[in-house]
Amino acid sequence: MNIVVLVKLVPDLVEELTIDTSGVALDTAWLRLIINEFDDHAIEQGILLKEGGGGVVTVVAPDIEGVDDVLFTAAAKGADRLIKIKGDFAGVNNHALARAFSAVVKELQPDLVLTGVQANNDLDGSVGPLLAGCLEMPYVGYISGVSLSEGKSKIRKEYPGGLIAEMDVTLPAVLGIQAAEQPPRYVAVSKVRQMMKTSTIEERTASGLDMAGGPTISRMFQTEAGQRATMLTGSPDEVATKLVGIFKELGVL
Amino acid sequence: MNQDIYVVIEHLRGQVAEISFVMLAGAHELAKGLGGNVVAVLLGHKAQALAGNPSAGAGQYLAADKVLSLDHPALADFTSDAYQKVLTDLISKDQPRAVLFGSTSIGTDLASTLSIKLGLPMVSSCRSFSTDGKFISQICGGKIMAEGDLPGPTALVTMVPGGYKAEQGQSAQSPAVTEIEVPALESLRVTLASYIEPESGDVDIAKEPLLVSVGRGIQNQDNIVLAEELAQALGGAVSGSRPVIDQGWLATSRLVGKSGKSVKPKVYLAMGISGAPEHVEGITNSDTIIAINTDPAAPIFGVAKYGSEIDLFDLIEILTEKVKQSKGG
């Protein structure tokens, strides 16, 4: 099984997010970029499939700050090939990223492409279904289970309320992973460091980044607190007393 | 080319999803400025009844100027390949001003791929529109908003709930239904095998009057019992956000949010929950939300009525004690 996993780096929401002087983009000064959590699950799912049925897992990512660490960590988990796409990805939208990915995916000719079902900074759709459009492959998202057989895959798709649909998807296909069948495994720092010495990251160059299809942002701003909650302060004892009072007012006590 | 706003109605096993009504409300807002019609697009098999007589009682018809019904056995249940083929055909023929999809397991399987195949621009995570034709989307866990002009010639938009109430997309009158011819649907690459029902669980949190809900802040499984004690004292049940269910600390039946249940208790006590949009989606119908979180910037405080920055571990046992005392225990 030839499996390709596409990975994006996104803003770390732990940090405070501010808008830069242009007013239409995030300020990158204090921005930390980390692997998209759902892409991390996609890597895990890819490795699980390889461990279960053999094959090769290739992880592809755009060349942004922090990408090397992400790729070497994937290698430490069991990924076989690492590819980074060089280009100026600052401010680039998912349409452009998907097109850049599709050139590489075409070269790799995989049976299956896995990527996270969404990312926290998606404004023009998600990479997975966009890529599927570029490559004319079928796409199913919100996947929480994948099993493979010759030419086909059986997937579990999540709906609200815990309902799950089991579907058959012909390969090659693109799947948008919601959750891997087990949480992403831990990789010791020393293993990642070892990978840095023993693995290589192949490079490809994006031949121009075509952003057509994405919207034009005229204004970006921090969400207003709106009607902010009435904050209760004091010692735990005082807050608890106030809450009991509120419960009584609302008629639940 | 017209100024109509098409809304791809989402339905699952005979029920129209609430997002469909939210989208219709949004469509109406847009249509006010553009002057076109709001057209509900209903793909399915013998699903026309959904337009005329949806699940729960009067006053809940699709608030659309008209309904386009595309009926085919292969569309009976949602599958991305079949729905894509039908919509590709429809959109390229009709060329509406915008097509709205839910930012859901159904809508997101369709919108982006159609954007590439049809060469049409798309916007995702849209929360609301303005009458002067602007979209307002939310990203980065709900912390950042992005605004822009609705792109043309046909904008494909995925919508998230929160900007409109479902009632705004419902009408007392049933709209007219027109049957549209469906192209041939053969050699589909995605087919439905079966549905797997969710675990029924002991408690239906959607019916509980009070929920003590825990998020990552609960830290580990051993601490869940503290929430259970509080819930018991208050006469409610325990629910949780996605990280808690993913870790296996609570059963899937207790999940609140986009992939879980929508709940409508009198009081929703969110402890150690940050308030990411996927979770907030499930609690907007609560009467009163009370949030406990040590991070003053947590988005949950934007939807809660009362809040406190106190550490939930400092509070929870004292609160349980006081609740018991006030009950005369």
Added chain:
Amino acid sequence: MMTYDVIKSILVLLALLVAGGIFLGRVYQLLWANLRLGQRSSPFKQWGERIKGVVVYVAGQFRLFRVLIPGTGHFFIFWGFLILSLTILQAIVEGLVSFVNPHFVLPLIGSFGPLALIQDLFAVLVIVAVIYALVVRLFVNPKRYLGSHKSQGVMVLMFIFTIMLSLLVMNGIRINLGQDPLHVWRPISTAVGRIFFGAAAGTQEVIKEIAYWTHLCVVLIFLTELPEGKHFHVVTSVPAVLLRNLEPHGRLPAATDLSGQVGVSTIEQFRWRQMLDFYTCTECGRCQDVCPAYASGLPLSPKLLMMELRDNLKERGAALRAHTSNSTAQAAQGRTLVGDVISDSVLWACTTCFACDQECPLFIEHISPIVDMRRFLVIEGRVGTELQDALANLGRYGNSFGQSERMRARWTQPIQPPIKDARREPVEYLWFVGDYASYSPTLTDVTVKTAEVFRKAGLDFGILYDAERNAGNDVRRVGEEGLFEMLVEKNSMALGKCTYQAIVTTDPHTYNTLKNEYPVNEDEHRPVLHYAELLDQLITAGKLKFSKKLGYKVTYHDPCYLGRYNGVYDAPRRVIEATGCELVEMPRHNDGSFCCGAGGGRIWMAEGEIQERPSESRIREAVKLGKVTTFVVACPKDVTMFRDAVKTTGNESRLEVKDLIELVHAAL
């Protein structure tokens, strides 16, 4: 002519050869063949210190007296063994040369009267000690013996008893028959001899020979049994104490270079010095008695761990030497050390409090193999989800709370004037604040008070602000050596850019690793101090004066990483005294202090199936003291753990937990 004496000599020789051969064969297999499988151990130096240790701890049996009466008993058995070994030598030589001279007596030793008296007295003392020990083994059955091999213990006690008794009988009859020129020096033997006084000379000779053969045979059987099981410590105890680890307690050895593999997964990946420890375990259970994990109901017992490692070493050694067709050998090969023999949960239960290593009379290191095996678990990813999250946060943000580095110094915001930034200007004391003191919302006020106290004392201090990272003490003990190295790099780089005279920290874990494991600045010696040490220094120098005497009745909990690991017991007590509080000691204090349960990364893990939290047991211990109102700690994690425990044990009205700095702050 084949007289009895000739036969005796031949039989003694044969018995000696057989028993000796078995003994040496077993010793060879265990100490040479098996230990050769092990990894290299670092070369040993400081021989003066080492030899002194053998004198104090082996000859002096020093640590044994920590459990007083059994310790005293063992002291006599040990010394009896040494002193009476000469009588065994006498018996063997006498037997060997009996064909020439049936009444041979060793020169010098055999004719020295006072020695004979000492031997006689010790024979009685040994018998008394042995009877006491048998009573303990058979009837008292203390908890520390749970899991130990009772039958082995009883058997050996019976052996010793028999050896002593048969000696006295032999001696006694010799005295009766007038064959002992030193008879005045053997009052006990004489008394035993009286029992047989009435019998005919011939009968007595027979009884004497029976006693002799009993004596010799039991000695030789004991000799062959010595390498099996816990009595091997008789052979290994001197080398174990001689070659004990003289590094500071708080310095974990680096991971052994196993050509690519990290951590230990099979027994032969341990260093041979560690293997020697596994053999030396006497199954006394003193470590088990002081282990907080064991006391709380978790599956870890340091004693049982050593026993399992020892058994596995023997099994594996034998299996590797056996033919591959041997099915038991194959079965032994099939079981993994880490996983099958020793389960993951046993390894994760350890808080690394050092109570076991402190208590062990033979300086066995229990924590070192645990960390070695944890290193393997971490590499394999066999880490619980909570710990995984903590490690991921530590790797990404440098703290286990998952908060941005920029939030580390948020607690300083209300302080005016602002605390000096050590990255920008030179300071005298660089205050390494630590994760818990910086990020935990409940501890912020203690940290602020610390700053106020430092200010009032006129200290020139500064902090690293956002450049500080978790010092890595517990990351290392969890087995994430790579992450530890990364944290050391980052912190060392930040420290390297600063100008300071000393480092002071409020967290004993931080203190331990900064002091013992961080690369030392070679040009100048810049001490690492815990704030208790610093406050003590300031008080002694008169730079910190108190305006009032608090007068509280307090008890003090020695933090593991300040007390046992680094020997700082008195400084905090002097500080408490200086604030005018009255200190009442808990039974488990100083190096017997009972861990709060948070160390070794346990604070980042799920609790597991616990019967009684160590912190709760400790609070109950404090409450039992009666009049004490304040529980004083000197570690931020202790504050958290014990405040919780006070709540969960319902003692909020009786006991208040305060950090030492809070007392100082109140008394200023």
